[in-house]
Amino acid sequence: MSDSGEYAPSDNSIPDKLTSKTSFLSLKLYIVIGILLLCAVSVFVAIFLFIRLKKNSRNRIVKMRVKHSSGLIPLVSKEIVEIKALDRNVNSVKAEDKIGNKDFKEPEEIKIEIDEIVKGGKGGGGGEKSGGSDASGGSRSDVSVEAENIGWGRWYTLKELEVATRGFAEDNIIGEGGYGVVYRGVVNDGSVVAVKNLLNNKGQAEKEFKVEVEAIGKVRHKNLVGLVGYCAEGAQRMLVYEYVDNGNLEQWLHGDVGPVSPLTWDIRMKIAIGTAKGLAYLHEGLEPKVVHRDVKSSNILLDRKWIPKVSDFGLAKLLGSEASYVTTRVMGTFGYVSPEYASTGMLNEGSDVYSFGILLMEIITGRSPIDYSRPAGEMNLVDWFKGMVASRRGEELVDPLIEVQPSPRALKRALLICLRCIDLDANKRPKMGQIVHMLEADDFPFRSELRSAREKDPHPSRADNVSAKITYPSKNGGDGDRWR
Numbered sequence: 299m300s301d302s303g304e305y306a307p308s309d310n311s312i313p314d315k316l317t318s319k320t321s322f323l324s325l326k327l328y329i330v331i332g333i334l335l336l337c338a339v340s341v342f343v344a345i346f347l348f349i350r351l352k353k354n355s356r357n358r359i360v361k362m363r364v365k366h367s368s369g370l371i372p373l374v375s376k377e378i379v380e381i382k383a384l385d386r387n388v389n390s391v392k393a394e395d396k397i398g399n400k401d402f403k404e405p406e407e408i409k410i411e412i413d414e415i416v417k418g419g420k421g422g423g424g425g426e427k428s429g430g431s432d433a434s435g436g437s438r439s440d441v442s443v444e445a446e447n448i449g450w451g452r453w454y455t456l457k458e459l460e461v462a463t464r465g466f467a468e469d470n471i472i473g474e475g476g477y478g479v480v481y482r483g484v485v486n487d488g489s490v491v492a493v494k495n496l497l498n499n500k501g502q503a504e505k506e507f508k509v510e511v512e513a514i515g516k517v518r519h520k521n522l523v524g525l526v527g528y529c530a531e532g533a534q535r536m537l538v539y540e541y542v543d544n545g546n547l548e549q550w551l552h553g554d555v556g557p558v559s560p561l562t563w564d565i566r567m568k569i570a571i572g573t574a575k576g577l578a579y580l581h582e583g584l585e586p587k588v589v590h591r592d593v594k595s596s597n598i599l600l601d602r603k604w605i606p607k608v609s610d611f612g613l614a615k616l617l618g619s620e621a622s623y624v625t626t627r628v629m630g631t632f633g634y635v636s637p638e639y640a641s642t643g644m645l646n647e648g649s650d651v652y653s654f655g656i657l658l659m660e661i662i663t664g665r666s667p668i669d670y671s672r673p674a675g676e677m678n679l680v681d682w683f684k685g686m687v688a689s690r691r692g693e694e695l696v697d698p699l700i701e702v703q704p705s706p707r708a709l710k711r712a713l714l715i716c717l718r719c720i721d722l723d724a725n726k727r728p729k730m731g732q733i734v735h736m737l738e739a740d741d742f743p744f745r746s747e748l749r750s751a752r753e754k755d756p757h758p759s760r761a762d763n764v765s766a767k768i769t770y771p772s773k774n775g776g777d778g779d780r781w782r
């Protein structure tokens with residue numbers, strides 16, 4: 299204020315100060331303040347983002363840990379690739395056989411029968427009807443309805459499964475596959491189950507759910523993971539399986555198991571035989587037959603006695619007994635899919651046989667079907683395997699983590715079975731039932747040895763003659779015991 303009482307701005311008024319130049323690059327004060335404010339905001343945003351990112355990654359790690367909560371089951375990273383393209387280019391098949399060895403068959407022309415009729419989902423819809431629930435998309439909204447016995451298993455209420463999994467707690471997550479999260483649960487009769495909470499989209503997951511429930515519900519076999527029930531309420535679709543408590547084969551083959559694998563040669567062959575029996579039952583013991591379509595090591599669950607149980611029938615489709623069919627969408631896992639299925643979508647049990655051949659190679663070698671971390675010539679298991687057999691280096695194929703080597707004849711037999719399974723001509727591949735016998739025949743002496751034994755002993759024991767006796771199952775509509 300001036301003496302006269304009038305307002306006279308002093309030299310040091312705030313606006314003047316703001317517009318005065320500072321020593322910092324001769325910028326005016328308000329600009330410097332602006333820059334400082336901007337810096338402070340940026341730092342704040344950066345810190346906020348950093349904290350959020352850290353929290354997310356911690357969550358992910360926690361989830362990874364609970365995946366295999368027993369701690370005894372080795373962890374592996376998985377690469378699941380769904381092949382969607384219906385690539386009809388047979389060149390990809392020709393490229394398959396690159397080694398040019400005369401011992402191996404030249405790829406043959408693949409005839410695409412476009413007129414083949416798609417025959418999926420022919421199960422008759424018995425499963426959910428007998429339970430009085432509507433698994434086909436119509437919702438079973440009455441949560442209070444008691445769980446029902448549906449002949450082959452049970453219809454579970456959502457509430458029951460919520461209780462069983464303690465509210466679908468993260469701690470109970472066993473793992474996550476392409477079709478949803480799998481939880482460990484204890485249902486009210488005290489039994490432990492695996493609850494597969496299917497993704498809730500209206501498309502594939504629901505379709506697969508119907509297929510699984512209708513086709514697989516009644517299938518019972520020692521080497522197949524049993525479906526013990528399901529839940530269909532509102533948009534929720536869940537499958538309840540028997541719980542298999544020793545992880546899956548992929549984890550034991552490719553996880554960190556130390557310098558010596560607990561999977562000895564004999565255990566590996568036992569796993570291969572059990573898996574083959576499970577698949578043989580699907581192909582040859584059921585009418586209509588079931589093609590698995592996604593045979594791979596992560597779908598082979600193991601119990602504490604190393605008994606294998608083939609899981610994940612989400613991709614299975616029912617087939618008419620004589621028919622093969624063309625699907626509009628090729629599904630399966632990269633590295634295991636047969637060339638004809640990948641290139642034409644033609645599907646029959648021969649595709650499973652091919653995948654089983656790859657699985658057997660994986661069991662023998664301990665190597666993944668595709669492994670980009672290996673040298674160029676070894677990335678593709680099939681190519682490397684064929685090359686090694688062709689150059690008579692079969693012994694080098696055996697997983698170095700196997701301590702006690704197999705006998706040369708046991709190894710030779712297993713290698714030959716692999717090669718027969720991946721024959722490019724699907725018609726020449728053996729049936730799963732034959733593979734069971736070929737693998738089991740390894741327990742018995744070869745003919746030449748039998749002959750020399752007979753010469754020594756004219757009255758051989760019964761066991762010596764078993765190898766000559768090969769019986770095949772009749773299609774009797776589901777006698778699982780035949781294959782046990």
Ligand SMILES: Nc1ncnc2c1ncn2[C@@H]1O[C@H](COP(=O)(O)OP(=O)(O)OP(=O)(O)O)[C@@H](O)[C@H]1O
Pocket residue numbers: 378472473474475476477478479480492494523539540541542543545546592596597599609610
């Ligand atoms: N019945 C079961 N008992 C114990 N563990 C199971 C059972 N079913 C699945 N799992 C485990 O849950 C995890 C997810 O299985 P899921 O079958 O959903 O997917 P995946 O086989 O890993 O992949 P994909 O969906 O491509 O087949 C795997 O680690 C599997 O071993």
